[in-house]
Amino acid sequence: MDHLTRVREEFTRQAETFAASAAIADDQLTRRFQDAIGAAGAGKILDLACGPGIVTAALAGRAKAVTAFDATPEMLKKARQRCAKAGHANVHFQLGNAETMPFESGAFDAIVTRLAIHHFAEPKRVLAEMFRVLRPGGTAVIADVIVSEDPKEAALQNAIEIIRDPSHARMLPDTELLSLIAKAGFEVASQSTWDKSREFEEWMGIVNEPQRVGPLRTMVRALAEAGRTAGMGLKIEDDKIVFFHRWRMVAAKKAG
Numbered sequence: 001m002d003h004l005t006r007v008r009e010e011f012t013r014q015a016e017t018f019a020a021s022a023a024i025a026d027d028q029l030t031r032r033f034q035d036a037i038g039a040a041g042a043g044k045i046l047d048l049a050c051g052p053g054i055v056t057a058a059l060a061g062r063a064k065a066v067t068a069f070d071a072t073p074e075m076l077k078k079a080r081q082r083c084a085k086a087g088h089a090n091v092h093f094q095l096g097n098a099e100t101m102p103f104e105s106g107a108f109d110a111i112v113t114r115l116a117i118h119h120f121a122e123p124k125r126v127l128a129e130m131f132r133v134l135r136p137g138g139t140a141v142i143a144d145v146i147v148s149e150d151p152k153e154a155a156l157q158n159a160i161e162i163i164r165d166p167s168h169a170r171m172l173p174d175t176e177l178l179s180l181i182a183k184a185g186f187e188v189a190s191q192s193t194w195d196k197s198r199e200f201e202e203w204m205g206i207v208n209e210p211q212r213v214g215p216l217r218t219m220v221r222a223l224a225e226a227g228r229t230a231g232m233g234l235k236i237e238d239d240k241i242v243f244f245h246r247w248r249m250v251a252a253k254k255a256g
């Protein structure tokens with residue numbers, strides 16, 4: 001199975017649970033995008049790998065137009081429903097692959113992408129495409145979960161994530177993410193980082209695949225009990241498996 005087929009298979013099954021997740025729909029998270037996008041948020045926006053349109057809907061109120069772009073039809077259906085419910089008539093929904101975008105060069109004033117870089121087989125190629133379709137002077141807001149700079153801890157966290165969801169390609173350490181953004185041609189305008197607490201059962205519920213839960217729970221609990229944090233603060237608290245996702249958000253400019 002090629003990677004994009006795996007992405008579509010996973011997110012078709014996850015569409016309902018992902019869209020309904022309080023941790024994902026968190027207003028505090030979407031407000032960070034409204035703040036980071038700045039003046040470009042009033043223009044033409046691309047929400048790349050938009051999923052169920054949570055960020056799309058949060059930005060559509062101020063935007064001239066938003067293109068919600070994703071590889072999974074079921075996710076686009078959720079995005080369409082969310083935007084219709086919020087009364088946003090300025091959103092266009094488009095199916096496609098982020099690695100080869102069907103847009104003219106310089107087509108957008110702003111591009112946002114949340115929780116998607118780690119699903120791309122070739123993030124370097126996607127960042128080059130983002131740079132191409134952004135207009136000179138435009139802003140890209142890139143936010144994803146990052147892993148430890150320690151290669152062993154990073155490999156362990158990525159292994160856990162891939163067992164949970166095989167469409168996960170690789171979360172990057174901060175230095176690698178920033179280097180890829182710079183190599184694509186962007187200039188970093190602002191950046192922030194924060195930790196979001198997660199709980200194993202809630203996090204597993206989103207993938208909507210009960211067969212994966214038991215074996216992964218056993219493995220992750222054993223790691224936590226052995227003091228292996230996997231670079232994500234893995235531990236047992238009140239008999240629950242808890243950890244954090246470390247987010248990195250970068251607002252980057254294309255010189256104009």
Ligand SMILES: C[S@@+](CC[C@H](N)C(=O)[O-])C[C@H]1O[C@@H](n2cnc3c(N)ncnc32)[C@H](O)[C@@H]1O
Binds near residue numbers: 007051096114120
């Ligand atoms: C974890 S979800 C994030 C959705 C949304 N950005 C959010 O944060 O709510 C990842 C999304 O990326 C999409 N995706 C993954 N690889 C893609 C690709 N190569 N091209 C377009 N979309 C892709 C999936 O279909 C899925 O909807």
